[in-house]
Amino acid sequence: MTSRIQPCPTESGRALPSSFYRRADVIRIARELLGKFIVTGGIGRKTVGMIVETEAYVGVTDRACHAFGGRRTIRNEAMYAAGGIAYVYLCYGLHALLNVVTHRRGAPYAVLIRAVEPIGGLALMRRRRGAQVPDRRLTAGPGSLTQALGIGVRHNGVNLAGPEVRIEDRGVRISPSGIAARPRIGVNYAGADARRPWRFYLLGNPWVSQR
DNA sequence: ATGTCGATTTGCT
DNA sequence: GCAAATCGACATA
Numbered sequence: 743m744t745s746r747i748q749p750c751p752t753e754s755g756r757a758l759p760s761s762f763y764r765r766a767d768v769i770r771i772a773r774e775l776l777g778k779f780i781v782t783g784g785i786g787r788k789t790v791g792m793i794v795e796t797e798a799y800v801g802v803t804d805r806a807c808h809a810f811g812g813r814r815t816i817r818n819e820a821m822y823a824a825g826g827i828a829y830v831y832l833c834y835g836l837h838a839l840l841n842v843v844t845h846r847r848g849a850p851y852a853v854l855i856r857a858v859e860p861i862g863g864l865a866l867m868r869r870r871r872g873a874q875v876p877d878r879r880l881t882a883g884p885g886s887l888t889q890a891l892g893i894g895v896r897h898n899g900v901n902l903a904g905p906e907v908r909i910e911d912r913g914v915r916i917s918p919s920g921i922a923a924r925p926r927i928g929v930n931y932a933g934a935d936a937r938r939p940w941r942f943y944l945l946g947n948p949w950v951s952q953r
Numbered sequence: 954a955t956g957t958c959g960a961t962t963t964g965c966t
Numbered sequence: 967g968c969a970a971a972t973c974g975a976c977a978t979a
Contacts, residue, residue, distance in 0.1 A: 797971070799971080806971070807971090808971080813964090813965095815963080815964065815965095816963085816964095817962095817963060817964075831962095831963085831971090832961090832962055832963075833962090833963095833970070833971060833972055834960075834961070834962080834969095834970065834971095834972055834973085835960070835961030835962035835963075835970090836960060836961060836962080836972070836973080837971095837972050837973070839971065839972085841971090854971060856971090875974095879973095879974095883972070883973070884971070884972075885972045885973060886972085886973075926971075927971070927972095928970085928971050928972075929971060931969080931970080932971095953972090953973090
């Protein structure tokens with residue numbers, strides 16, 4: 743029995759512990775989620791994607807955050823739970839968007855997953871997305887990756903170390919110089935907060951969303 | 954390459 | 967009623 747030296751993205755890894763999510767610095771967590779893996783589905787229906795693009799939503803003072811000013815609704819209730827669960831909501835009435843809830847209970851911080859690189863279960867992803875969709879657009883964009891991974895609003899509130907949606911560390915290490923920090927997408931209504939560089943992505947990765 | 958538009962749930966006025 | 971953490975189709979250039 744030999745052990746591998748290089749990390750292999752097609753093997754299973756360790757689910758991130760709740761301590762990863764429950765830290766106060768959501769910006770740091772957004773950066774550290776790059777290169778982690780989202781795994782969905784059971785035996786025979788497994789799909790895997792490596793996170794390549796994220797955005798931080800920074801609590802009650804962030805005008806772009808659903809919890810700005812302490813807003814608390816049925817929809818965004820999951821943001822107020824302790825870190826380590828999913829906040830999945832319906833955007834424009836159509837697209838399920840996946841967020842990672844962070845920080846402590848009562849502190850509504852979250853990281854939006856904007857794009858993943860397809861790693862496993864490609865055939866199932868193509869079936870879910872439609873045969874005419876090119877691989878380049880399979881999981882590029884927050885509404886696209888959830889469709890490819892089979893994530894919907896039914897996953898709102900699920901534990902991210904659990905079987906439905908699991909985020910794993912598979913040993914991929916990202917150097918800070920490989921990460922771009924830019925303004926977030928689609929939040930122009932948020933005034934000065936729209937310009938803050940809280941969108942992070944892997945430089946040169948083909949699955950980063952375009953637009 | 955850039956622009957407009959429709960699909961359609963949720964929350965705020 | 968209207969805008970929203972989007973996407974893809976279609977139009978025009």
